[in-house]
Each structure stands twice: as C-alpha cells, then as structure tokens.
Amino acid sequence: xxxxxxxxxxxxxxxxxxxxxxxxxxxxxxxxxxxxxxxxxxxxxxxxxxxxxxxxxxxxxxxxxxxxxxxxxxxxxxxxxxxxxxxxxxxxxxxxxxxxxxxxxxxxxxxxxxxxxxxxxxxxxxxxxxxxxxxxxxxxxxxxxxxxxxxxxxxxxxxxxxxxxxxxxxxxxxxxxxxxxx
Amino acid sequence: xxxxxxxxxxxxxxxxxxxxxxxxxxxxxxxxxxxxxxxxxxxxxxxxxxxxxxxxxxxxxxxxxxxxxxxxxxxxxxxxxxxxxxxxxxxxxxxxxxxxxxxxxxxxxxxxxxxxxxxxxxxxxxxxxxxxxxxxxxxxxxxxxxxxxxxxxxxxxxxxxxxxxxxxxxxxxxxxxxxxxxxxxxxxxxxxxxxxxxxxxxxxxxxxxxxxxxxxxxxxxxxxxxxxxxxxxxxxxxxxxxxxxxxxxxxxxxxxxxxxxxxxxxxxxxxxxxxxxxxxxxxxx
Numbered sequence: 001x002x003x004x005x006x007x008x009x010x011x012x013x014x015x016x017x018x019x020x021x022x023x024x025x026x027x028x029x030x031x032x033x034x035x036x037x038x039x040x041x042x043x044x045x046x047x048x049x050x051x052x053x054x055x056x057x058x059x060x061x062x063x064x065x066x067x068x069x070x071x072x073x074x075x076x077x078x079x080x081x082x083x084x085x086x087x088x089x090x091x092x093x094x095x096x097x098x099x100x101x102x103x104x105x106x107x108x109x110x111x112x113x114x115x116x117x118x119x120x121x122x123x124x125x126x127x128x129x130x131x132x133x134x135x136x137x138x139x140x141x142x143x144x145x146x147x148x149x150x151x152x153x154x155x156x157x158x159x160x161x162x163x164x165x166x167x168x169x170x171x172x173x174x175x176x177x178x179x180x181x182x
Numbered sequence: 183x184x185x186x187x188x189x190x191x192x193x194x195x196x197x198x199x200x201x202x203x204x205x206x207x208x209x210x211x212x213x214x215x216x217x218x219x220x221x222x223x224x225x226x227x228x229x230x231x232x233x234x235x236x237x238x239x240x241x242x243x244x245x246x247x248x249x250x251x252x253x254x255x256x257x258x259x260x261x262x263x264x265x266x267x268x269x270x271x272x273x274x275x276x277x278x279x280x281x282x283x284x285x286x287x288x289x290x291x292x293x294x295x296x297x298x299x300x301x302x303x304x305x306x307x308x309x310x311x312x313x314x315x316x317x318x319x320x321x322x323x324x325x326x327x328x329x330x331x332x333x334x335x336x337x338x339x340x341x342x343x344x345x346x347x348x349x350x351x352x353x354x355x356x357x358x359x360x361x362x363x364x365x366x367x368x369x370x371x372x373x374x375x376x377x378x379x380x381x382x383x384x385x386x387x388x389x390x391x392x393x394x395x396x397x398x399x400x401x402x403x404x405x406x407x408x409x410x411x412x413x414x415x416x417x418x419x420x421x422x423x424x425x426x427x428x429x430x431x432x433x434x435x436x437x438x439x440x441x442x443x444x445x446x447x448x449x450x451x452x453x454x455x456x457x458x459x460x461x462x463x464x465x466x467x
Contacts, residue, residue, distance in 0.1 A: 040466075046208040063208035071466030072233030072271075074424065076215055080391040089205050 020053040022138050027173025029062050029090075031146070034164040042069040042078065049173045051138065053100060058112050060171075061091040081156045082119055090118040092127070100131050100138070107132040107141070121151040129171075137176035144169055213299040217309055217346045218354075219394070220426045220462045221269060221277065221294070223384045224415040225434075225442050226398040228354060229311040229344040231296050232271030237465045240267045240281070242437045244458030247448065257456050265437040270467075283437055288336070290317035290438050300345060308345045314338065317438055329364060337361045338440035340382065349388070356382035358400070360440035365407065374407035378444040386419070394419045396428070400443050413442045414450040428460040 027047030033040050046066040050059045064084045069075055079085075094114010101108060107130035116125045129142025148155050148165045155163045218228035221238065232238055246260025254260055267281025275296040282289045292315040300309040315338040319329070337360070344354035358380045365374040384398040400413040417430030433455050434446030448454035 048203070048206075050203055059203050061203070061205050066208045069466070070235070071464060072236055072274075073220075073426075073464040074466070075233075077421070077424075079215065088207060091202075091205070093202050 021178045022051045022053070022175035023178035024049055024137075024173050024175045027060075027140075027171060027175075029067075030170045031067070032168040032170075035162070040069055040071075040074070042067045042075075044068065047171060047173050049140070049175055050178070051096070051140070051175055053096075053102075056096040057094075058096055058114065059093050060173075061089045063088055064090055064118075077156055081153060087118065087120045090116075092116050092125075094125075097126075100133070102133045102138075105133055107139075110140075110142075112142075116146075118146075119151045119153050123150050134174070137174055139172070139174050141170075141172045143171070211301055211303045211305070214302055214309070214346050217300060217344055217352050218386055219419060219421060220428075220464075222460070223354075223386065223396045223398045224417045224428060224430045224432060224458075224460070225413070225437055226354075226356065226382050226384050226400065226439060227294060227311075227313050227340065227342065228384070229296065229309040229342045231275060231277040231294055231311070232269060232464065234271045234273050235467050236271045237467055238269045238279075239463045239465070240265075240269065241461045242267070242458070243460075244432060244435055244437075244456050247454050247456050248431070249453050249455075263435045263437070281438075283441075285435060285441075287320040287322075288317045288438065288441070289320055290315050292316075308343050310344075311342045313340045313342065315438055315440060317440060333364045335363045336438075336440050338438065338443075340439065342382075344384075351388075352386045354382070354384040356384070358382050358439060358443060360443040362440070362444060369408055372408045375405050375410075375444070378406055378410070379403045380443045382439070382443075392421045396430075400439070400446075402443060407444065409447045410444060411446050411449045413446040414455075424463060426460075426462040428462070430458050430460075431455045432458055 025048040026045055027049055028043060028045055029047045030041055030043040044062055044066040047060065047062050064082050065079060065088060067078060069078065092114055094112050097111040097113055098109065110129050110131045112127045115122050127142050127144045129140060132139040146167045146169050148167060155165045218230045221228055221230055242265040243262050245262050246254055246257030248256045250257050263285045265281050265283040267279055269277050269279035271277050277294045279292045292313065294311055294313040296311045298306055298310040300306055317336040319334040340356045340358035342354055342356040344352060346352045360378045362376055365376055367374060380400050380402050382398065382400045386394050386396045388394040396417045396419055398415050402410060402412060411433060413434050415430050415432035417428050420427045433448050433450035434442055436442050436445055
C-alpha cells in the first residue's frame with residue numbers, strides 16, 4: 001500500500017497533466033520580402049504553438065507548404081527555394097527567459113531563447129515579443145529578422161534582382177489552456 | 183533500490199513528455215504541384231491553370247523558317263508572328279483569357295476548367311481539364327472584306343489528361359477538335375476540311391527546379407486539308423522569379439491550337455521549323 005501511495009505521489013508530481021500549458025494550431029505567421037521597388041508578403045494561419053509555463057518551454061512549428069503569397073506561381077517558387085518536400089517545417093524550440101504574470105492583462109515583454117530550424121539548418125536565436133493574458137488564454141506576438149543565408153537558403157530572384165536575404169517575420173497566436181489528455 | 187529505479191523512470195518518462203511536439207503536416211493530401219509550370223507547353227495548353235486572382239501576360243513570338251539560311255539569318259530577318267495575350271484565374275479551377283495574333287489579326291477568347299486534380303496520395307492519378315477557344319479573324323483586306331462575322335469564326339475544344347510521373351517527368355494527352363467556319367480553297371478541285379480532329383501529345387522533363395525541356399506533337403487524326411502537316415515543337419524552359427521563358431523550335435507559325443492543328447503547313451522533320459519564344463509573367467491581383 002505504501003509503495004502504491006509513493007508511486008501515485010510521484011505520478012502526480014511529474015505528471016504533465018498538471019503543467020500550465022497553452023496550445024493553439026491556428027496562429028498566424030507572416031513573412032515580408034523586399035526587392036528594390038517591390039515588397040510582398042506571405043502568410044499562413046497554421047502556426048502551431050505550445051507554451052508550458054511550468055517548465056518555461058516554448059515549442060512552435062509551421063508547415064511551410066501552408067504559406068500563401070497571393071500568387072500561385074510565386075508560392076511554388078517559394079516552396080522550391082525552401083525545399084519544402086524535404087524540409088516541410090520551420091520550427092522553434094526554446095525557453096521563455098522572462099516570467100509571465102497571468103493576472104496582468106497588459107502585454108508583457110517576453111524573451112525566448114532557443115533553436116530555430118528551417119531548410120534543415122538550425123541556429124541559436126533570441127526572439128523578443130509580448131505575451132498578453134486574456135480571458136481565453138495567452139496572446140503571443142513576436143517579430144524578428146530571419147537571414148536566409150544563415151539557413152543555406154538561396155535568396156530567389158525576380159529577373160536578375162535578388163530578394164533581400166533578410167526577411168521580416170511576424171507571428172501572432174492566441175494560445176488556449178491545454179492539458180495532455182485533450 | 184526498486185523505488186529509486188521507479189523514480190528515475192518516472193522522471194525520465196515525464197521529461198520526455200516535455201519534449202518537442204510531434205510535427206504534423208497541415209496539408210496531408212492535396213493537388214500535385216507543378217505538373218507543368220504554366221498554362222501552355224509551347225503552343226499547346228496544359229492541364230495547369232492560374233490560381234484565383236492571378237493574371238498571366240503571355241507574349242509569344244516566332245520567326246521565319248530556319249531553313250531559309252544565312253541570307254535570311256535563319257528566319258530572324260523575316261517578319262515575326264506575335265500573339266499578345268492575357269489570362270486570368272477566376273477561380274483556382276477556371277481561367278479565362280484573351281489574345282491577339284498578328285497573323286490574320288486573329289483575336290481569340292478562351293477558357294479552361296480543371297475537372298479533376300491529380301492528388302499527392304494518388305487517389306486521383308491524373309489531372310483532367312477542358313479547354314475551349316473561339317477565334318475571330320479581324321483582318322481587313324480584300325480577301326476578307328466580304329466575310330460576315332459568322333464566317334470569320336474559328337473554334338477549338340480539347341480534353342487534356344496529364345500525369346506528373348515523378349519529380350522530373352510530366353506527360354499529357356489531349357484529344358482535340360479544330361473547326362473553321364470558312365476555309366480557303368488553295369487547289370482547284372480539292373475542298374479543304376473545315377474540321378480537324380487530333381490527339382495532342384506533350385511532355386516536360388525538368389533538369390532541376392528552374393530548367394526543363396518540353397515537347398508537343400499534334401497529329402491530325404482522319405481527314406485533313408491539303409498541305410496540312412502535323413505540328414511539332416521542342417522547347418527549353420527557364421524559370422526566373424515571376425517569369426517563365428520558353429525558347430523553342432516549332433513547325434507552324436501559329437499560336438492558337440485550332441490553327442496549329444489545322445493550318446500548320448511545314449514539316450518539322452523535313453527540316454522546316456522556326457525559332458520562337460514565349461514570355462510568361464504572372465501577377466497576383
């Protein structure tokens with residue numbers, strides 16, 4: 001009986017069911033590309049994210065084939081450039097470096113450190129954004145600059161003019177309370 | 183000791199649950215991409231359509247016969263035939279277009295509809311599209327001045343079936359019908375055909391993401407007008423961001439398929455072919 005009780009206590013202590021987790025799979029990710037005299041955007045509504053506040057873990061990924069620039073041919077070019085058949089995801093996995101006050105409904109500055117992976121290459125990155133507790137969960141907004149060369153992505157060309165190697169990335173996702181048994 | 187082992191196991195197990203989420207594709211199945219790069223191989227239409235609200239401007243040229251030799255700079259000194267056209271994606275499956283060909287000032291209106299899409303899962307192994315084109319000869323000269331509007335019309339309809347075999351190779355077969363309300367008697371006693379039937383065959387082999395070779399062959403099936411040859415063309419396709427360039431050798435001087443099928447009068451395999459190129463530029467509106 002004593003052994004069983006000990007095991008139950010251990011399970012309760014280590015069970016992720018009690019982790020303070022927030023999850024969503026309908027976040028928005030937008031990239032902004034620039035060439036001289038021209039700018040275009042691509043976006044997806046399929047950003048998947050998980051925040052575990054107990055462990056301060058952030059885990060995000062995006063199926064790159066869901067990106068839409070509003071131009072079918074350009075979408076196909078983008079998929080070829082990113083080699084999405086071989087490397088279908090852009091991913092971030094890291095830790096939240098700043099605490100979040102769930103009782104404060106104002107946007108709170110947040111910093112995440114971790115590994116960003118795309119096109120089969122990964123880099124250690126630090127991303128700044130905001131976390132805002134809401135009645136539905138936590139709203140996360142972040143933006144950063146992604147350098148294509150850092151990930152062995154050859155910037156595509158429009159005629160002979162190459163797209164800027166620095167791409168502005170914006171994400172916005174409302175993460176809702178989540179437990180592992182959902 | 184057993185308690186320690188149990189605790190270690192639980193710690194490891196629970197830690198593993200904090201590991202990364204399993205990555206799952208958002209798009210598990212869907213249409214196969216890039217069966218062909220653009221809506222036409224060279225002159226023959228493909229099963230590929232523009233996406234909704236995309237506009238393709240297509241400029242098509244060809245020159246005189248290469249067999250004209252150095253005196254005509256292998257055809258480049260001769261007048262170029264040009265078709266300027268625009269196609270617009272009404273929906274992802276319906277594209278409409280208009281164009282004007284400098285030869286006989288033929289203005290044509292066309293529409294293409296994708297009936298079936300080849301799926302990555304292979305549940306649908308081929309892509310099927312239908313295309314119609316109505317052309318109007320708007321030329322003003324003594325030869326055509328007496329023609330009524332009805333007499334100036336020409337038509338084309340085709341059912342295209344294509345499959346992307348693998349990453350490199352796509353093939354298409356397209357039964358087609360071409361009809362001209364008016365045909366010109368070139369040879370006394372020989373009545374030309376108003377209607378021609380054909381089977382279009384086409385393919386594309388990609389060397390990499392940007393470059394490919396293409397071909398198309400439009401043999402006439404059944405009766406044909408005197409002098410009508412089977413159209414053949416072979417091309418080299420280069421894609422840059424936003425543009426698809428197609429350079430080719432083709433037998434006939436025409437660009438609309440009703441003309442390619444019925445009015446090609448030079449034989450590629452007898453050495454009578456001409457240089458040409460297409461420039462496609464797609465805009466998102």
